[in-house]
Amino acid sequence: MESSRKFFPAIVILLLVVIASEVAPAQARECETASNKFSGMCMIDANCDHLCKTEGFLSGTCRGFRRRCMCTTSC
Structure with a gap:
């Protein structure tokens, strides 16, 4: 009975992970x-997003200190 109480928290954590x-x-x-x-x-x-989509990317947004148009795509 005592050994089952020791394993109960480990079993609960394992189930939560799964x-x-x-x-x-x-x-x-x-x-x-x-x-x-x-x-x-x-x-x-919106301008960046539209241009990126015409280039074949998924989307685009202005980023960084230099305000560059960055396009995103799935890797």
Whole structure:
């Protein structure tokens, strides 16, 4: 009886890990690269997003101190 009480917390933690891995879907990694066609400072995210989509990327956003248009795609 005493030995089963020692293993109970370990079994509960193991079950929680298994359930959490089943519930959380695997997400695809996203890679980010600078736009080839965007010139100048990126100020409006919608413009960057539209240009990145015309280049074949999933989306785009203005990032960084230099305000570059960065396009995202799945790796």
